[in-house]
């Protein structure tokens with residue numbers, strides 16, 4: 001584990017809220033996934049988009065770019081859950097997936113609609129938003145996994161979305177304390193920095209842990225690599241929003 005927290009959270013508090021110590025004892029496969037992704041995961045939290053969101057200095061332009069990408073992202077994200085649902089005959093996981101779909105519409109209501117009003121994002125902007133190369137790479141990968149792979153692969157493809165956001169939201173909330181009161185991005189932090197949102201990662205981790213128990217080592221290795229790719233995609237989603245970069249090369253407008 002990295003010694004210094006990217007947002008400067010003190011070690012004692014950090015231990016209580018880190019991904020593996022928070023509600024997650026006895027999840028060896030989740031631990032393996034996190035450890036494999038840890039360098040990118042931890043570096044990701046320290047990137048400018050998130051540091052500036054945490055201290056409230058992120059430009060509105062960059063945040064709007066992110067919001068429009070995220071709106072497109074959530075549509076694909078819900079579709080991936082729906083494909084997983086159709087492939088799943090485990091009643092508990094079906095219920096979890098249905099709740100996650102409802103949770104995504106909660107994100108839209110609490111975060112997207114709020115910032116649409118606040119920043120005056122128009123229907124035209126929403127309708128004409130074009131997915132960035134980085135966001136498309138992320139969701140295309142998830143959709144391909146959803147159509148071609150078994151249930152556990154789909155759940156692992158979804159896990160970075162839930163777990164990284166729950167962790168970053170919690171750690172951002174912990175790092176800024178009372179300054180949240182004046183942070184223009186408070187609605188975002190309030191959404192992702194809560195125990196409720198954390199629960200949306202926990203069910204997924206629990207279900208994956210259960211399914212992983214019967215899998216051969218070779219498949220677990222593939223899933224671990226796939227998870228790291230998902231965390232890298234999360235990283236690039238923010239990095240490309242910060243640069244407001246739509247195409248693979250910045251000069252391709």
Ligand SMILES: Cc1ncc(CN)c(N)n1
Nearest residue numbers: 070073107161162165237
């Ligand atoms: C890109 C992305 N990843 C995850 C989340 C959290 N569901 C989100 N809203 N956007």
